Amino acid sequence: MKMIRKNIDMIRKIPTKNLEVGMFVSDVGRTWFNHPWKTKSRLLTERSEIDELIKFGIEEVYIDTEKSKKIQKPKEPFKQLPNTINPRAARNVVKIEKPDPVVPLEIEFPKAAKAYTKALDTSKALVAACRMNKRIEVSEVQENVDELVESVSRNPDALTALIKLRHFDDYTYTHCLNVSVLAISAGKTLGLSHNELKILGLGTMFHDLGKLRIPDNILNKPGKLTDEEFSVMRSHAALSAEILLEQNLNVDDKVIQVARFHHERIDGSGYPDHLQGEEIPSLATICGLSDVYDALTSDRVYHKGMLPHDALKFIYSLRGTHFQPDWVDRFVQSVGIYPPGSVVELNTGHLAVVMEVNNRSLLTPLIKIVADPHAQLYTRPKLVDLSKPAESQGWSISKVVPPSNVSFEPSSFFNITEPEA
Numbered sequence: 001m002k003m004i005r006k007n008i009d010m011i012r013k014i015p016t017k018n019l020e021v022g023m024f025v026s027d028v029g030r031t032w033f034n035h036p037w038k039t040k041s042r043l044l045t046e047r048s049e050i051d052e053l054i055k056f057g058i059e060e061v062y063i064d065t066e067k068s069k070k071i072q073k074p075k076e077p078f079k080q081l082p083n084t085i086n087p088r089a090a091r092n093v094v095k096i097e098k099p100d101p102v103v104p105l106e107i108e109f110p111k112a113a114k115a116y117t118k119a120l121d122t123s124k125a126l127v128a129a130c131r132m133n134k135r136i137e138v139s140e141v142q143e144n145v146d147e148l149v150e151s152v153s154r155n156p157d158a159l160t161a162l163i164k165l166r167h168f169d170d171y172t173y174t175h176c177l178n179v180s181v182l183a184i185s186a187g188k189t190l191g192l193s194h195n196e197l198k199i200l201g202l203g204t205m206f207h208d209l210g211k212l213r214i215p216d217n218i219l220n221k222p223g224k225l226t227d228e229e230f231s232v233m234r235s236h237a238a239l240s241a242e243i244l245l246e247q248n249l250n251v252d253d254k255v256i257q258v259a260r261f262h263h264e265r266i267d268g269s270g271y272p273d274h275l276q277g278e279e280i281p282s283l284a285t286i287c288g289l290s291d292v293y294d295a296l297t298s299d300r301v302y303h304k305g306m307l308p309h310d311a312l313k314f315i316y317s318l319r320g321t322h323f324q325p326d327w328v329d330r331f332v333q334s335v336g337i338y339p340p341g342s343v344v345e346l347n348t349g350h351l352a353v354v355m356e357v358n359n360r361s362l363l364t365p366l367i368k369i370v371a372d373p374h375a376q377l378y379t380r381p382k383l384v385d386l387s388k389p390a391e392s393q394g395w396s397i398s399k400v401v402p403p404s405n406v407s408f409e410p411s412s413f414f415n416i417t418e419p420e421a
């Protein structure tokens with residue numbers, strides 16, 4: 001009885017002219033042939049949907065206040081970041097609060113690999129459930145996300161290396177998971193609490209579910225999209241939120257905000273609500289940055305992914321227009337200019353694989369020198385901390401080498417313990 005009462009309290013009749021984008025219409029109050037929509041309920045994503053109802057002569061509709069509330073702009077102010085960083089941070093030694101890893105990489109790597117593989121299976125199940133309109137098993141996804149959060153808390157470089165090193169052909173499954181890992185890692189650098197990291201991880205796992213409702217010919221079109229196709233494509237963010245609302249999942253409101261607002265940009269050029277500046281929820285911003293980075297660096301059917309440092313350069317160019325400057329700086333720090341798993345050439349011509357990002361100096365990571373200047377592989381690669389002068393012996397990174405230009409598999413160097421050149 002109590003439950004029914006609660007449901008009734010959530011439903012309110014309002015004049016159609018008072019509708020706003022972002023409200024959830026639970027019933028248009030007409031039989032199906034007497035209204036312009038395929039179904040009687042819908043999350044309003046565009047003003048034209050309200051105009052359609054008015055044109056049809058529908059003067060009053062029922063809205064679900066609870067579902068509408070979940071996607072309203074957050075009232076909390078934009079999270080202020082401590083310790084603003086110099087704009088030239090990407091080329092300088094920078095100070096950050098990110099704590100040092102508590103577990104060495106070689107110990108965390110197999111644990112992270114296990115958590116990643118499990119989460120990938122869950123990601124596949126999630127996509128399959130949504131395609132068949134089945135219920136999303138939130139507790140299962142949350143359990144996997146929690147494991148990712150734990151791994152990042154022990155050593156963020158293990159999962160960051162994994163998403164870079166593991167090659168999966170199906171972008172649909174890997175993208176949401178990779179964005180989740182990047183966002184959790186960035187969130188950690190940004191000083192989010194454990195609980196916020198779990199919410200962020202869950203929201204990012206769900207952020208592109210709406211794409212499953214975009215027709216294949218638009219979603220996978222090799223050429224340029226027409227204006228009309230673009231607007232269909234852009235509806236995916238609102239659709240992601242709608243799927244979560246439709247299923248009445250027991251999730252934090254911020255999870256739904258991440259899904260709906262991950263394409264909003266501070267200059268108002270984003271979608272679906274053209275939010276500006278501080279109106280954009282902070283977790284959605286972190287998801288947005290991670291999303292752009294993963295999209296740029298991933299190999300797709302029709303184009304090769306950018307190298308991480310080129311993608312970061314591009315993201316840097318969006319500083320102040322699409323994203324808050326401080327947040328871009330922190331994101332760069334979190335990923336590192338040379339993320340774990342990158343292949344680099346040293347000033348001596350030696351080839352090395354980046355093992356760990358140095359929290360205090362992005363230009364001097366921990367590397368493994370794996371080949372001589374003639375690209376001959378060492379049988380016992382040498383581990384060198386470039387930030388320690390005694391170890392680095394004048395070695396420095398001169399450039400990043402695309403993995404396709406080398407004959408070895410960078411991931412194979414993550415399991416070797418105590419190497420000596």
Ligand SMILES: [Fe+2]
Pocket residue numbers: 207208236237262263291
């Ligand atoms: Fe998206």
Ligand SMILES: [Fe+2]
Pocket residue numbers: 175179207208291
């Ligand atoms: Fe995405």
